[in-house]
Amino acid sequence: MSKPTAVITGASRGIGRAIALRLAAEYHIVAAARSQAGLDTMAAGIAAAGGTCTPVAVDVADPDAVARALTGLDADVLVNNAGVGIIKPLLETTPEEWHRQVDVNFNALYHVTRSLLPGMLARGRGHVLIIGSIAGRSAFAGGAAYTGTKHAVMAFAECLLLEVRDRGVKVSVVSPGGVATEFGGGDPAAKGWALRPEDVAASVAHVLATPPNVLVHRVEVRALSKANPATGD
Numbered sequence: 001m002s003k004p005t006a007v008i009t010g011a012s013r014g015i016g017r018a019i020a021l022r023l024a025a026e027y028h029i030v031a032a033a034r035s036q037a038g039l040d041t042m043a044a045g046i047a048a049a050g051g052t053c054t055p056v057a058v059d060v061a062d063p064d065a066v067a068r069a070l071t072g073l074d075a076d077v078l079v080n081n082a083g084v085g086i087i088k089p090l091l092e093t094t095p096e097e098w099h100r101q102v103d104v105n106f107n108a109l110y111h112v113t114r115s116l117l118p119g120m121l122a123r124g125r126g127h128v129l130i131i132g133s134i135a136g137r138s139a140f141a142g143g144a145a146y147t148g149t150k151h152a153v154m155a156f157a158e159c160l161l162l163e164v165r166d167r168g169v170k171v172s173v174v175s176p177g178g179v180a181t182e183f184g185g186g187d188p189a190a191k192g193w194a195l196r197p198e199d200v201a202a203s204v205a206h207v208l209a210t211p212p213n214v215l216v217h218r219v220e221v222r223a224l225s226k227a228n229p230a231t232g233d
Contacts, residue, residue: 003028003052007075009060009112010082012038015131015179018197019079019204024051027077032056032069032112061103063111070115074123077208078116080109081131087142098145105149109156117169124168127208130157131200132175134220161217170215172207176200177222195223 006023010016011031017038020029024046031039031053039055046053058069060082084104086097113128120126135143136150154173161171178194200221207216 004076006077008079015197015200016081018201022201022205029053032058034059060108066111074119075116077127079129085146090144101145106152120169121167127170129172132173134177173218174203175220
């Protein structure tokens with residue numbers, strides 16, 4: 001490929017889709033998600049705009065599937081975006097709901113990054129970018145599992161940065177407030193106050209566009225308008 005490669009997880013919809021579409025002008029996109037149909041639709045949109053996209057149907061919570069799909073791929077950029085939010089009181093959260101959030105929001109960071117980081121280190125360059133959340137530094141009722149995973153994301157990112165920065169690999173976290181997507185089971189149309197997925201994608205593009213000697217490690221982006229009463233955003 002003449003363009004550098006950006007791997008984006010959770011790319012079939014929402015923030016991940018917006019990031020893929022935004023970066024496609026400068027990168028060959030490897031779009032990973034569980035929905036093959038969603039990936040194919042997005043890839044067709046990228047192709048129609050003159051870009052290139054390789055769709056990869058994979059559950060990022062499955063370490064064996066991730067290893068088969070991504071190991072050995074030369075990625076210049078990795079955007080760990082896949083996430084799930086099930087917001088409910090702790091005692092109403094089933095073990096399956098708890099483990100699904102931990103597996104997708106946190107464990108998948110290990111699976112995906114471990115598959116692609118060796119190539120970055122070998123080449124002495126690369127950028128691992130994680131979509132976090134303002135829940136990574138705050139809390140709200142009903143968010144024990146979700147906010148727990150997002151706090152873990154922040155620790156993961158900072159530890160990884162300290163391991164790889166002297167070997168030419170950048171690590172960044174972009175933490176949005178509320179975004180008008182279907183995330184958490186909400187209706188995007190009811191989130192008129194919120195950020196658009198494209199707003200988050202613009203922040204990602206900004207972080208990736210920094211000069212080689214500059215690292216933006218953390219970005220927090222919020223909507224300027226009406227707060228979300230559930231989270232305080």
